Structures are given as C-alpha cells and as structure tokens.
Amino acid sequence: MxxxxxxxxxxxxxxxxxxxxxxxxxxxxxxxxxxxxxxxxxxxxxxxxxxxxxxxxxxxxxxxxxxxxxxxxxxxxxxxxxxxxxxxxxxxxxxxxxxxxxxxxxxxxxxxxxxTEVVHGELIGRKTALGTIEPIPAPPAEIRTYVEAHSAEPVYLDGEVVVGAALPDTVEVREIPDYQYRYVYVNQQPVLVEPETRRIVYVLR
Structure with a gap:
C-alpha cells in the first residue's frame, strides 16, 4: 500500500x-x-x-x-x-x-x-446553506475502540465522506451495543450514522 x-x-x-x-x-x-x-x-x-x-x-x-x-x-x-x-x-x-x-x-x-473498486451508489450531499457542517461531539473512546475492533470491508460510493452526507438505502449499517448511532466503513473511512436519516454524523479519522 x-x-x-x-x-x-x-x-x-x-x-x-x-x-x-x-x-x-x-x-x-x-x-x-x-x-x-x-x-x-x-x-x-x-x-x-x-x-x-x-x-x-x-x-x-x-x-x-x-x-x-x-x-x-x-x-x-x-x-x-x-x-x-x-x-x-x-x-x-x-x-x-x-x-x-x-x-x-x-x-x-x-x-x-x-x-479500482466497484461504486455501489452515491453519497447524497447536503444542499442547504453554505455554512460549516457540524458533527456531533466526539464519541466515547470505547465507541471508537469497538468500531475499529469490528472493522468491515468498506463500501465505495461516489462522492466524499463528510458529516451531513446521506447513505443510499442499499448500504447496510451495523449496530453498536447500547449506542444510538450505527457505523459503516465508507471509502476507506469508518463513520457513525444516524439510523433514522441515514446521515453521517461523525467521521472517525
């Protein structure tokens, strides 16, 4: 690599x-x-x-x-x-x-x-005001540890991984025990996702 x-x-x-x-x-x-x-x-x-x-x-x-x-x-x-x-x-x-x-x-x-990876869909960007997109507060350390310990093969979507972008329905998100958000690896990066809206709320860099 x-x-x-x-x-x-x-x-x-x-x-x-x-x-x-x-x-x-x-x-x-x-x-x-x-x-x-x-x-x-x-x-x-x-x-x-x-x-x-x-x-x-x-x-x-x-x-x-x-x-x-x-x-x-x-x-x-x-x-x-x-x-x-x-x-x-x-x-x-x-x-x-x-x-x-x-x-x-x-x-x-x-x-x-x-x-070259297969592109399975497109990240849907926010089309609202041209202001900074704010993430949620940093998740607890144990959440990051869980996501990193349970890594999965990433999906590749056209677009870039940013807070506020929405995942298409075809992308499966994974549960985190006793936590309100889900996670998935997109374009080589782990992200936290709000299950109701399927929007990325935090990028684990």
Missing amino acids: KNIILKTTAAAAALMALTGIAAADVTAVAVTDLNIRSGPGPQYPIVGAIGANQEAVIGGCQEGSKWCVVSYNGVDGWAYSDYLTAPFGGERVVLTERPSEALPPVSYEATSSVR
Missing part, C-alpha cells in the same frame, strides 16, 4: 505541473473537513485534508465529474467539489455549480496499479 500511495502521489504531483496549478488564481473554501485524494475518485488513497473554512487553490476540474485538482498546505491532489465554495459572478457558489468557463478542464491518467 505504501508503494501505491507514493506512486499515485507522484502522479498527482506531475498532473499539477501539467495543469499549472501554481499559477491558478481561483481559491475555494471547504465547508467541512474534506479529504484530498491522489486521484479523482473515492478508491484513491487519502494524501491530505482541507480543514473546515480553510482555503485551497483550485487548478481545474475533471470534465463530467465532481472531482477537482486542489493544492492546500503543500499537498496537491483531488477533492470533491460539492463541499467547496468559490466566488463567481460576484457571489459565492458551490464549486459544482460554477459557470462552465470558470475553471479549465483537467484529466487524470493513472501511472500506478491503483485497484
């Missing part, structure tokens, strides 16, 4: 040079803690994260998808545009809903043997 991460990170770095991300002048703000991945999809390794309310430089977005090239705090990679906002036309909008000419299209060609 270490070799895969190093190779895919190198590929992402090469892409930054090709797309001229260093010269880009479009910045976006993350509305929640947002993963940076080595490629445009949930199956690629996590190489960093953009903190909630922090700015990242946007180098362009993949045509026909919601994944964009980003640079943040010395880390280059890809992030999911549903949770990034930027000023276009005098107002701040979700990057996914940007004008088509606002950012250049970029492409990605994997130079390593990244394992």
Whole structure:
C-alpha cells in the first residue's frame, strides 16, 4: 500500500505541473473537513485534508465529474467539489455549480496499479446553506475502540465522506451495543450514522 500511495502521489504531483496549478488564481473554501485524494475518485488513497473554512487553490476540474485538482498546505491532489465554495459572478457558489468557463478542464491518467473498486451508489450531499457542517461531539473512546475492533470491508460510493452526507438505502449499517448511532466503513473511512436519516454524523479519522 505504501508503494501505491507514493506512486499515485507522484502522479498527482506531475498532473499539477501539467495543469499549472501554481499559477491558478481561483481559491475555494471547504465547508467541512474534506479529504484530498491522489486521484479523482473515492478508491484513491487519502494524501491530505482541507480543514473546515480553510482555503485551497483550485487548478481545474475533471470534465463530467465532481472531482477537482486542489493544492492546500503543500499537498496537491483531488477533492470533491460539492463541499467547496468559490466566488463567481460576484457571489459565492458551490464549486459544482460554477459557470462552465470558470475553471479549465483537467484529466487524470493513472501511472500506478491503483485497484479500482466497484461504486455501489452515491453519497447524497447536503444542499442547504453554505455554512460549516457540524458533527456531533466526539464519541466515547470505547465507541471508537469497538468500531475499529469490528472493522468491515468498506463500501465505495461516489462522492466524499463528510458529516451531513446521506447513505443510499442499499448500504447496510451495523449496530453498536447500547449506542444510538450505527457505523459503516465508507471509502476507506469508518463513520457513525444516524439510523433514522441515514446521515453521517461523525467521521472517525
């Protein structure tokens, strides 16, 4: 896995040079803690994260998808545009809903043997106000221990794992004894889920 991460990170770095991300002048703000991945999809390794309310430089977005090239705090990679906002036309909008000419299209060609996982559905993002999405308070230590001790094969969903995103009905969530929330591993990360709404309420990082 270490070799895969190093190779895919190198590929992402090469892409930054090709797309001229260093010269880009479009910045976006993350509305929640947002993963940076080595490629445009949930199956690629996590190489960093953009903190909630922090700015990242946007180098362009993949045509026909919601994944964009980003640079943040010395880390280059890809992030999911549903949770990034930027000023276009005098107002701040979700990057996914940007004008088509606002950012250049970029492409990605994997130079390593990244394992492609089957995408079983899509995380349904929050379409409400462009504010920070707040998680529940940190769960007790024994909850984290239980989830880590009872890990399961992750499901891979199009989108990014953030608080407030909803799971499709096809994803099975697991019970935690004497605890109100359920859990599941999504896109390589364990998350706590509110069973009634199927929304992610906490990401165990």
